Amino acid sequence: MSTPQTPDAGPDPVVAVRPPVVVPTELALRPRRKSRRRWIILGAVLGTLLLLGAAAAVYVVLFVLDQRPEPEETVRDYDRAYDEVDCELYFGITTVAFQKTLAETCDDFEAIAQTFVDGFTDYDVEITGTTITDDVAEITTSESWTLRGQQNSTTYLYTLLFVDGVWRIDALE
Numbered sequence: 001m002s003t004p005q006t007p008d009a010g011p012d013p014v015v016a017v018r019p020p021v022v023v024p025t026e027l028a029l030r031p032r033r034k035s036r037r038r039w040i041i042l043g044a045v046l047g048t049l050l051l052l053g054a055a056a057a058v059y060v061v062l063f064v065l066d067q068r069p070e071p072e073e074t075v076r077d078y079d080r081a082y083d084e085v086d087c088e089l090y091f092g093i094t095t096v097a098f099q100k101t102l103a104e105t106c107d108d109f110e111a112i113a114q115t116f117v118d119g120f121t122d123y124d125v126e127i128t129g130t131t132i133t134d135d136v137a138e139i140t141t142s143e144s145w146t147l148r149g150q151q152n153s154t155t156y157l158y159t160l161l162f163v164d165g166v167w168r169i170d171a172l173e
Contacts, residue, residue, distance in 0.1 A: 071137035135162035
């Protein structure tokens with residue numbers, strides 16, 4: 001059988017054959033080289049997160065942990081300790097020196113506070129001034145109350161010390 005020929009093809013047809021691709025053995029076993037770009041981006045992201053974390057830690061140390069409670073809260077708590085006859089609160093916000101001048105035991109404090117609750121009505125504490133110098137605060141108050149139907153008022157000066165992270169009443173004049 002003969003192969004039909006086109007008039008222009010000539011006597012022998014040309015068939016294009018691709019030669020086989022031969023890969024040297026050492027190249028065939030070597031893994032394909034990956035781009036370093038993803039590692040650079042990952043490193044930049046992790047570095048940024050690390051810097052943000054460090055900045056947040058500095059903020060917490062400088063601004064959050066350094067915040068002291070307000071000494072005025074201690075004065076309000078002192079009034080609440082009397083209102084609620086709360087011995088634990090009283091001992092938590094006063095110094096030992098102050099306790100020696102007023103009430104050294106829970107029994108002593110509870111007796112004084114109960115007398116206060118039973119006798120005084122409409123007791124109001126208004127803070128009129130605050131001065132803080134280092135670990136010492138002075139709070140002035142205007143306090144008013146009703147006792148046996150009569151209105152009374154006076155001013156007090158509380159001296160507080162910042163001890164173990166808490167403002168504690170050390171003197172009351």
